Each structure stands twice: as C-alpha cells, then as structure tokens.
Amino acid sequence: MALELYNVGLVVVGVTLFGVAVLPRFVSDRAISLPIFFVAFGMLAFGLPIGLPAPDPLEQGTTTEHLAELGVIVALMGVGLKIDRVPGLRAWASTWRLLAITMPLSIAGAALLGWWLGLVIPTAVLLGACIAPTDPVLASEVQVRGPGMGSEEEGLEEAAGGEDEVRFALTSEAGLNDGLAFPFTNMAIAIALVGLAPGNWVGEWLLVDVGYRIAVGVLVGVALGFLTARLVFATEPDTPVAESVQGLEAIAGTLFVYGATELAGGYGFIAVFVAALMVRHYERSHDYNRSLHEVSEFAEQVMMALVMLFFGGAIAGGLLEPLTLEGIAAAVAIVFLVRPLAGLVGFLGFDRDPAERATIAVFGVRGIGSFYYLAHGLNEAAFPDADVLWAVVGAVVLISIVVHGITATPAVRWLEVRAQ
Numbered sequence: 078m079a080l081e082l083y084n085v086g087l088v089v090v091g092v093t094l095f096g097v098a099v100l101p102r103f104v105s106d107r108a109i110s111l112p113i114f115f116v117a118f119g120m121l122a123f124g125l126p127i128g129l130p131a132p133d134p135l136e137q138g139t140t141t142e143h144l145a146e147l148g149v150i151v152a153l154m155g156v157g158l159k160i161d162r163v164p165g166l167r168a169w170a171s172t173w174r175l176l177a178i179t180m181p182l183s184i185a186g187a188a189l190l191g192w193w194l195g196l197v198i199p200t201a202v203l204l205g206a207c208i209a210p211t212d213p214v215l216a217s218e219v220q221v222r223g224p225g226m227g228s229e230e231e232g233l234e235e236a237a238g239g240e241d242e243v244r245f246a247l248t249s250e251a252g253l254n255d256g257l258a259f260p261f262t263n264m265a266i267a268i269a270l271v272g273l274a275p276g277n278w279v280g281e282w283l284l285v286d287v288g289y290r291i292a293v294g295v296l297v298g299v300a301l302g303f304l305t306a307r308l309v310f311a312t313e314p315d316t317p318v319a320e321s322v323q324g325l326e327a328i329a330g331t332l333f334v335y336g337a338t339e340l341a342g343g344y345g346f347i348a349v350f351v352a353a354l355m356v357r358h359y360e361r362s363h364d365y366n367r368s369l370h371e372v373s374e375f376a377e378q379v380m381m382a383l384v385m386l387f388f389g390g391a392i393a394g395g396l397l398e399p400l401t402l403e404g405i406a407a408a409v410a411i412v413f414l415v416r417p418l419a420g421l422v423g424f425l426g427f428d429r430d431p432a433e434r435a436t437i438a439v440f441g442v443r444g445i446g447s448f449y450y451l452a453h454g455l456n457e458a459a460f461p462d463a464d465v466l467w468a469v470v471g472a473v474v475l476i477s478i479v480v481h482g483i484t485a486t487p488a489v490r491w492l493e494v495r496a497q
Contacts, residue, residue, distance in 0.1 A: 110482030119389020131394025145449035148380035155373035157353020171246035179423035186415035203265035209258035212444030256347030269458035293343025302355025324372030408472035416441040
C-alpha cells in the first residue's frame with residue numbers, strides 16, 4: 078500500500094512538472110495564469126479516491142512553513158535579478174510609497190476585518206501581517222520581464238532602467254515587502270505570547286524586530302551579494318561541464334545568503350532580494366545575467382507549481398470549511414477593497430497616469446508569502462481560531478489567484494494600447 082501511494086505521488090508530481098514545462102506554450106498570451114491550473118489539478122488529484130492524503134497545514138505546520146519559505150526565497154532571488162532600474166530614492170519612489178503607506182494600511186485594514194470577524198487581537202494582527210506580502214511568483218504577469226528586457230517592445234512609458242512604472246512598482250514591492258512583513262508577524266507573536274500591554278514587548282520589538290533584523294538583512298545582503306557577484310563574474314564558463322551548470326549560482330547564492338542571514342539573526346528575505354540586486358548591478362550588461370535569471374525563474378516556477386498543487390489538495394481536504402458568510406465577505410473585502418484603497422492612498426500626489434496608479438493599487442497579488450507567514454506565526458505561538466485564520470487566508474489567496482490571474486494580462490494590454 079505504501080509503495081502504491083509512493084507511485085501515485087510520483088505520477089501527480091510528474092504531471093505537475095509536465096505542466097510547468099508545457100502549459101506556458103499555450104497560456105502565456107491568454108487571460109489566465111498558470112497557478113490556476115495547478116490549484117485545480119491539486120483539488121482534482123487529492124479529491125479523487127486514489128489514496129492520496131490531503132495536505133493539512135494545521136497538522137503539518139513545520140512542513141508547510143519550510144516549503145513556503147523555500148518558494149519565497151527562490152522567488153525573491155529571481156525578482157531581484159529581473160530589475161534593471163538602479164536603486165535610489167527618486168527612481169524607486171513608487172516602491173517606497175507602497176512599502177511605507179500601502180503596506181501598513183493594508184495590514185491595519187485586514188486586522189480590523191479580522192477583529193470584525195470575532196478574532197482576538199493577536200489573531201487579527203497575524204491576519205493583517207499574512208496578507209501584507211505581494212507575491213513575487215503569482216504576480217509574474219504584471220512584473221518586469223528580466224535583465225535588459227524591460228518594455229522596449231511595449232507601448233507603456235518607460236522610466237530609468239527600461240521598465241514601465243506598473244511592472245517595476247509591483248516587482249520591487251514584491252521583492253521587499255515579503256521581508257518587511259516580518260516585524261508585523263513578530264508583533265502578533267509577541268502579543269500572543271506576553272499580552273497586549275505595550276510595556277511587555279514594544280521595546281524589544283522596535284529594537285530587535287524592526288531595527289536590528291532589518292539592518293542585518295540589508296547589510297548582509299549587500300556584503301554577500303557583492304561577494305557572490307565577484308565569484309559569479311570572475312571567470313567565464315568555457316568548458317562543457319561549466320556550461321552545463323551555468324546559472325546555478327543563482328540557487329546557490331539564494332540558499333547561502335538566506336541561511337547566513339538567518340544565522341546572524343537578520344531577515345533572510347530582505348537579504349536575498351538585496352543580494353540579487355547587487356549581483357544584477359555588478360555587471361549590468363554581462364550576458365551571464367540572463368543565465369542567472371533563467372535558472373532562478375525555472376526553480377521559481379517549479380516551487381510555485383508544487384505549492385499550488387498542495388494548496389489545491391488542502392482545499393480538497395477541507396481547508397475552507399470553517400469559512401462563514403462573514404469570513405467570505407472579509408476575504409472578498411481584503412482583495413477588492415483593502416488593498417486597492419490602501420494603494421490609491423499610497424499614490425496620492427504621485428505624478429503618474431491615474432490608470433497606472435489604479436493598476437498598481439489593484440494588483441497586489443497574495444500567495445505563497447501569506448502561507449509562509451501564517452505557518453510561521455502558528456508554529457511560534459498559540460493563536461485561537463487558527464482554522465478560521467487558515468480558511469480566510471486561503472480564500473484570499475484563491476480569490477487573488479483567480480481574479481488577478483484572469484485580469485492581469487488584459488489589464489496590462491489595455492495600458493499598453495492606451496499609452497500608444
């Protein structure tokens with residue numbers, strides 16, 4: 078029986094990987110995204126009477142956390158390697174607005190909805206933190222193309238780096254807010270562990286979770302990113318063996334930088350993205366940037382497919398069963414009201430076309446990062462109504478995958494036509 082289950086699992090994973098390889102040939106220019114297929118296949122595979130046990134993120138919290146963690150860090154390296162625009166205060170103005178204004182407002186809005194649902198304050202705060210990250214994988218339809226592939230062939234207005242503002246803003250936001258959501262998750266954990274009284278946690282939270290860990294993430298990312306870039310571009314792959322593994326440094330660097338930063342007590346998500354930017358801009362015109370990006374993107378798509386497969390399986394296993402009508406309303410409001418309104422507020426006074434600002438505000442796709450933060454929070458402290466929390470977050474991600482996946486391509490095309 079165990080051997081049969083193993084073989085069934087191999088078939089399911091094999092079909093999933095075939096999907097990663099084949100589906101882009103048919104849907105890349107259509108109004109649908111790949112994650113929808115993998116979620117649907119997961120629901121089918123784990124829903125059929127073939128013996129596959131449905132994934133349960135509550136029972137398998139550690140596995141869920143580490144799988145989502147790996148998916149996020151691989152995606153963050155890929156995102157950093159895509160961005161052509163050199164970091165700066167003015168060049169990245171849209172990013173800073175999304176991080177400093179839109180993200181805190183989104184967290185507050187979702188937390189209030191959680192409180193309205195009847196969740197206790199720590200659980201409501203964790204809900205807010207979980208929906209903060211804009212997913213670096215699932216939002217690929219509205220991200221920059223890759224090194225040197227900005228929007229030269231498109232009608233959208235380009236800024237520094239050859240990237241239109243919509244794609245750049247959503248890509249850079251996805252790269253940084255996955256790490257900057259950590260302090261808010263740790264706030265929820267601290268409240269759950271020691272109580273609401275600020276004197277019990279706020280000092281350590283500000284000093285360690287906000288100050289030290291962000292600073293270490295940035296500094297280690299810069300240092301190890303520079304070191305990685307030196308190693309990557311020191312020589313050319315000029316033998317058959319070297320050419321067969323070219324670009325693998327992207328994955329090696331991801332794991333190395335993340336692990337080292339976490340050992341130093343910093344935020345590895347931030348470090349990986351910063352390191353990727355360092356590698357990308359060390360030799361901006363070098364052809365090897367394409368190889369790094371291609372390997373990273375391949376790993377990113379494989380991890381996305383596997384996580385979405387198991388997400389679909391969890392849905393088939395009853396992940397969404399605790400949802401009430403109020404919970405469904407809260408999930409819909411998070412996707413259609415909280416993020417768009419927070420995004421529009423963040424761009425008040427920003428000198429861009431209103432249609433572009435609205436598109437950036439709307440396409441805050443939720444996904445694997447939300448799963449990671451939720452699993453991490455529940456593994457670190459006891460939160461009441463954890464099943465309801467998983468149901469609401471699962472519903473938010475599912476709605477985002479379907480709605481944003483269907484509308485992203487038409488929205489970008491409309492902007493391109495409008496700009497011509």
